[in-house]
Amino acid sequence: MLVTDELERLCAIVAAMKICTINRKWGHLSTKRTLELLEKHGVETPDGFVKPAYNIDSKPPSSSFGL
Numbered sequence: 001m002l003v004t005d006e007l008e009r010l011c012a013i014v015a016a017m018k019i020c021t022i023n024r025k026w027g028h029l030s031t032k033r034t035l036e037l038l039e040k041h042g043v044e045t046p047d048g049f050v051k052p053a054y055n056i057d058s059k060p061p062s063s064s065f066g067l
Helices: 002-020 031-041
Strands: 041-047 048-050
Touching: 002 031, 002 041, 002 048, 031 041
Parallel strands: none
Antiparallel strands: 041 048
């Protein structure tokens, strides 16, 4: 489970990656693709290299009752 500070940091990194990839037509990477790149390759930040050691793109399993 992610700690709040760690989750906020990852959200800021994803937002920065999306902004940095905007092209002339204002297209940018999808959030899913950004998370895939972060998990697979990591990213260099001013605070050092960041590469999560866990799957941050996974959804929690749904209950057997369909909730």
